[in-house]
Amino acid sequence: xxxxxxxxxxxxxxxxxxxxSVVTPTATVLPSPAANPFAEITGxxxxxxxxxxxxxxEEIYGEDEPAEYVYQVISGAVRSYKLLSDGRRQIGxxxxxxDVFGLEFGSSHRLAAEAIIDTNVxxxxxxxxxxxxxxxxxxxxxxxxxxxxxxxxxxxxxxxLGRKTAMERVATFLxxxxxxxxVAGMMALPMCRRDIGDYLGLTLETVSRALSQLHSxxxxxxxxxxxxxxxxxxxxxxxxx
Amino acid sequence: xxxxxxxxxxxxxxxxxxxxSVVTPTATVLPSPAANPFAEITGxxxxxxxxxxxxxxEEIYGEDEPAEYVYQVISGAVRSYKLLSDGRRQIGxxxxxxDVFGLEFGSSHRLAAEAIIDTNVxxxxxxxxxxxxxxxxxxxxxxxxxxxxxxxxxxxxxxxLGRKTAMERVATFLxxxxxxxxVAGMMALPMCRRDIGDYLGLTLETVSRALSQLHSxxxxxxxxxxxxxxxxxxxxxxxxx
DNA sequence: CGTCGCTTTGATCTAAATCAAGTTGAGTGG
DNA sequence: CCACTCAACTTGATTTAGATCAAAGCGACG
Numbered sequence: 295x296x297x298x299x300x301x302x303x304x305x306x307x308x309x310x311x312x313x314x315s316v317v318t319p320t321a322t323v324l325p326s327p328a329a330n331p332f333a334e335i336t337g338x339x340x341x342x343x344x345x346x347x348x349x350x351x352e353e354i355y356g357e358d359e360p361a362e363y364v365y366q367v368i369s370g371a372v373r374s375y376k377l378l379s380d381g382r383r384q385i386g387x388x389x390x391x392x393d394v395f396g397l398e399f400g401s402s403h404r405l406a407a408e409a410i411i412d413t414n415v416x417x418x419x420x421x422x423x424x425x426x427x428x429x430x431x432x433x434x435x436x437x438x439x440x441x442x443x444x445x446x447x448x449x450x451x452x453x454x455l456g457r458k459t460a461m462e463r464v465a466t467f468l469x470x471x472x473x474x475x476x477v478a479g480m481m482a483l484p485m486c487r488r489d490i491g492d493y494l495g496l497t498l499e500t501v502s503r504a505l506s507q508l509h510s511x512x513x514x515x516x517x518x519x520x521x522x523x524x525x526x527x528x529x530x531x532x533x534x535x
Numbered sequence: 536x537x538x539x540x541x542x543x544x545x546x547x548x549x550x551x552x553x554x555x556s557v558v559t560p561t562a563t564v565l566p567s568p569a570a571n572p573f574a575e576i577t578g579x580x581x582x583x584x585x586x587x588x589x590x591x592x593e594e595i596y597g598e599d600e601p602a603e604y605v606y607q608v609i610s611g612a613v614r615s616y617k618l619l620s621d622g623r624r625q626i627g628x629x630x631x632x633x634d635v636f637g638l639e640f641g642s643s644h645r646l647a648a649e650a651i652i653d654t655n656v657x658x659x660x661x662x663x664x665x666x667x668x669x670x671x672x673x674x675x676x677x678x679x680x681x682x683x684x685x686x687x688x689x690x691x692x693x694x695x696l697g698r699k700t701a702m703e704r705v706a707t708f709l710x711x712x713x714x715x716x717x718v719a720g721m722m723a724l725p726m727c728r729r730d731i732g733d734y735l736g737l738t739l740e741t742v743s744r745a746l747s748q749l750h751s752x753x754x755x756x757x758x759x760x761x762x763x764x765x766x767x768x769x770x771x772x773x774x775x776x
Numbered sequence: 777c778g779t780c781g782c783t784t785t786g787a788t789c790t791a792a793a794t795c796a797a798g799t800t801g802a803g804t805g806g
Numbered sequence: 807c808c809a810c811t812c813a814a815c816t817t818g819a820t821t822t823a824g825a826t827c828a829a830a831g832c833g834a835c836g
Contacts (some may be wrong), residue, residue, distance in 0.1 A: 345573050386693050428676075429672070431675055434672055434676060441679060450695060452617075452696055495546070535621075535623075
C-alpha cells in the first residue's frame with residue numbers, strides 16, 4: 295500500500311498533468327486564496343505544486359515513513375493518527391479542506407495519514423519548501439506558523455484527553471467541527487463514530503450515547519447520523535468544560 | 536503574584552546584575568554549550584540574556600498572559616499546564632535543566648508555567664528573538680526546531696493520554712525521566728505524585744499504586760519516594776505499550 | 777429491494793476514581 | 807542533635823464512568 299502510493303505519486307510528479315475529478319458528498323472547496331498558506335508560499339517562492347487523489351480509507355503516508363511531501367486538502371477529509379502495537383489508535387487531528395498536513399521538521403512523519411473519504415490534495419516536495427525557507431525568511435516564518443498552529447491544537451487536545459469527561463469531549467468536538475465545517479448552520483461529518491472515538495479517547499458506543507443524549511435534550515438535531523445541526527451552541531459551550 | 540513576578544523581572548532586565556544563588560537538591564547544571572539552543576541563538580544574533588530565580592511553586596507566567604520572554608531552565612524544574620474552570624489540571628510538559636520553554640508563536644502563553652522546586656532560568660525578550668529571526672534564517676530555523684520538538688512531544692503524549700493504560704503511562708513516564716534526568720542510573724524526581732498524575736491523566740493514588748507494583752516486581756528501587764533507580768529497563772519498555 | 781456496514785441501545789463488567797485511614801520522612805524549631 | 811510536625815505518600819475499601827459484550831435498527835448502495 296505504502297509503496298504503491300509513493301510510486302503513483304512520483305508518476306504524477308514526473309508528468310505534470312493531474313488526476314482530480316471526484317467530488318465527494320461532504321467535500322467543500324478550498325477557502326479564499328488569501329487564507330491559503332500554500333498559495334502564500336508558492337507565490338512567494340515559485341514552488342511546484344501537484345495534485346493527487348486518494349480513495350476512502352487509502353493510506354497517504356505511514357508513521358515513521360520518510361516525509362517527502364507536504365499536503366493540503368483540496369476536498370475531502372484526512373485523519374492523522376498513531377497506533378499502539380495491539381491496534382489501539384489515537385487520531386491526533388482531522389484535516390479538512392484548506393488544511394495543510396504532513397509538514398514535518400524532521401525527515402519522517404510522526405503520524406500516519408489516511409483519507410477518511412475520497413480526497414483530493416495539493417502537494418509540494420518538502421525539500422523544495424526547506425530550500426525556499428533557507429533563503430526566504432517569510433517562508434521560514436510561514437513554516438513555523440503552521441507547526442505552531444499544530445502545537446496549539448495538540449496542547450488543547452492533551453487537556454481534553456487527560457482531563458475532560460466523555461460529554462465534555464463530545465461537546466468540544468461538536469463545537470470544533472461546527473467552527474471548521476458548518477455550512478448554513480449544518481455540519482456534514484465525514485468521519486464515522488469510531489474515528490470520533492479514536493480522536494476523543496473514547497469508544498464509538500460512548501460517542502453515540504453522548505450524541506443521543508444531546509439529541510434528546512434538544513441541543514442538536516440529526517438528518518442522518520452524520521448530518522448534525524447545533525440547536526443550542528451556548529448550552530454546548532457550557533458543557534465543554 | 537503575576538504582577539509582582541513581572542515587576543521583579545523587569546528590574547533585573549534594567550540593571551543587568553543577576554540573582555541566582557540557590558542550588559536545589561535535584562538541580563543539575565546545564566548540559567554542554569553545544570547542546571544549548573540559547574547559546575546558539577545568542578551567539579548568532581548577539582541577544583541579551585538575563586537570569587532569574589523562582590521559588591518552589593511560584594508562577595512564572597499564567598495561561599493567556601502576554602508572552603514577553605522565552606526561558607531556559609538553568610537549574611531546577613518547571614511544569615507547564617492548563618486548567619479547567621473547576622480546577623482539573625493537565626500538565627503538558629516538565630521542563631528540566633537545559634530545556635527552553637515559554638516560546639510562543641503568537642502573542643500569549645498557551646499554558647501556564649510554575650517552578651516545581653526552586654529554579655533558576657535564563658531569559659530573553661521574545662521580541663528580540665523575533666527580530667533576530669526576521670533577519671537571520673538560521674535563527675528562524677532554530678525557533679521552528681524548538682516548536683517542532685514541542686509538537687513531537689505533544690503528539691506522543693496525546694497517544695498516551697488517549698489510549699494507554701495506567702501502568703503503560705507510568706512506564707512511559709519512568710523511561711522519559713530516566714532518559715532526561717538519570718545520573719549514575721538513578722533519578723531524582725523533582726515533582727510530587729500529584730504532578731505526575733496530572734501529567735499522565737491519572738490520580739496521584741493510581742500513580743502511587745503503579746509505582747508500588749513495579750517496586751514489588753523488582754522493576755525499580757526506591758531510596759525515598761522520589762529517588763528511583765530502574766532495575767529492569769527492558770521490562771519497563773515492554774510495559775510502555 | 778436486499779444486503780452489509782454503520783449506528784443505536786441495552787446489559788454487564790472493570791480499570792481507575794474516589795473516599796478514607798494510616799505511615800513516612802524531610803524540614804523546623806527547640 | 808533530637809523530636810515534632812505536616813505535607814507527601816501508601817494502602818485499603820468502595821464507587822463509578824466508561825468499556826466491553828451483545829443485539830437490534832437504519833439507511834445508503836448496488
